[in-house]
Amino acid sequence: MTRAISLAIPFVVASSCLAETITVCLDGSCDFMNVQGAIDFADHGDLILVAAGNYQPSSTIETDGKMVTVRGEIDEQGRPATILDGRWQRRVLRCDDNETAATRFENLAFIRGDRTAGAGVRINHSQPTLVNCEIRDNIGGGGMYLYNARPTLIDCVISDNQCDWSGGGIQIYDNSNPSLVDTVVCGNQAKYDPQLSLDQGSIWTDEGDNCVSDDCTDCSETPSPDLNGDGLVNGADLGLLLVSWGGPGIGDLNGDGMTDGGDLGVLLAAWS
Secondary structure (H helix, E strand, C coil): CCCCECCCCCCCCCCCECCCEEEECCCCCCCECCHHHHHHHCCCCCEEEECCEEECCCCCEECCCCCCEEECCECCCCCECEEEECCCCCCCEEECCCCCCCCEEECEEEECCEECCCCCEEEECCCCEEECCEEECCEEECCEEEECCCCEEECCEEECCEECCECCCEEEECCCCCEEECCEEECCECCECCCEEECCCCCCEECCCCEEECCHHHHCCCCCCCCCCCCCCCHHHHHHHHHCCCCCCCCCCCCCCCCCHHHHHHHHHCCC
């Protein structure tokens, strides 16, 4: 791992740093074994690639205002395979140094945090971007707490979090305005407003295809047996189902993680 820096030449006002890719993995073969170490090393514009695995930080992860992308890996279903696990001992992530939308978190699961006012993720006076992230199984202060914050959440799932008072999913306070796109907030628990809680002056912006419900089954999407999208269910779709037979994939129509006879029955029932 090196930091590439441009050389000063005549008539150039300032030098600039070239973006770096920094790797993180648990087996010691990467640049770092923990996410915070990679963030501390990183400069604006760097990409931090975090391999699949369960990472258990010894303190809350903080981005310190850096415009970096922290990107995990995904599983066969396209969901985060990189887990940031607070073990119910600490908050998992905090952004409170005026992070902009250029601070991005992708393909990450923030789980088992324990703190008041945002056990999973707390964002103060910042507007980071979260893409394909999960915030789940956090207790005490719910999944996400926003204080004068304007993050963007895209294709995220916030579920099964608990808060002692209100806003088990997201607490939206002090003139906050998060933008949600294709995001699910469901199955969270609190005494009041278990999914979303807002104080006076705060709102959330629905950018489309979101689902907010006490029951996560209300937000589940049943795959269409029209696998090739041509408006018909026929032999072409059967062929695609057979390609993924015996494993997960496009043919898993009943969502049980396996393409088998149950999915074949769903396809045949819709045959046209």
